[in-house]
Amino acid sequence: MYKILVADDEKNIREVIREYAEFEGHEVKEAVDGMQVVEMAKNEDFDIIILDVMMPKLDGFSACKEIRKTKNTPVLMLSARGEEYDKLFGFEIGADDYVVKPFSPKEVLARVNAIIKRNQPAAAASEIVRFEGLEINFTSRSVSIDGEKANLTPKEYDLLFYLVRNKNIALTRDKLLSEVWGYDFFGDDRTIDTHIKMLRNNLGEYRKFIVTLRGMGYKFEV
DSSP: OOEEEEEOSOHHHHHHHHHHHHHTTOEEEEESSHHHHHHHHHHSOOSEEEEESSOSSSOHHHHHHHHHHHOOOOEEEEESOOOHHHHHHHHHTTOSEEEESSOOHHHHHHHHHHHHHHHSOOSSSOOEEEETTEEEETTTTEEEETTEEOOOOHHHHHHHHHHHHTTTOOEEHHHHIIIIIOSOOOSOTHHHHHHHHHHHHHHGGGGGGEEEETTTEEEEOO
16 A cells, blocks of 8 residues: 555546545545645655646645655656656656646556556665676665765666666667656657766766667666
């Protein structure tokens, strides 16, 4: 059972998500504006936050930024705007996924399940790998660079972990979209390229391990 926070100023949206989530046995709490969701996220622990972009008092993008200052709770953004710029901006500020309205409640719950499973720590003993001064702890979901903790977005963690687990293997952009995002993403290559660029910037000199395969994709080469 998951504890889900649904933040949307449209009552019918909150109700339909609640209905489907509770049918699957999950606990659901609701927020009606951006300020309320930030406050609730600070005071309670949730497995995931479903966050509408267009809300009163504080928009969803700003609310996501505020939540990220104190919590790494997975965030699924909802929006009536389907422009690629909005989606990429949502990913850049730390959102795990982005759904455009109108949507299927079943699809939303499927994505909720996929996001939470990706963010659950492994049950095995601590698994740590090192490449020179780059240390990756899969169990604690952390990355350090020359002893300093790196500040990555949830999607950057997912992308780096997948690349490392498949080190020295050529991975197409389509393969990365399918495996890291966990569903058929209706975007273009810029989605992967944007996240690779952000990830490289955060890795500093160890960006050298992420090699571009021209016209194909990327690989983590050691």
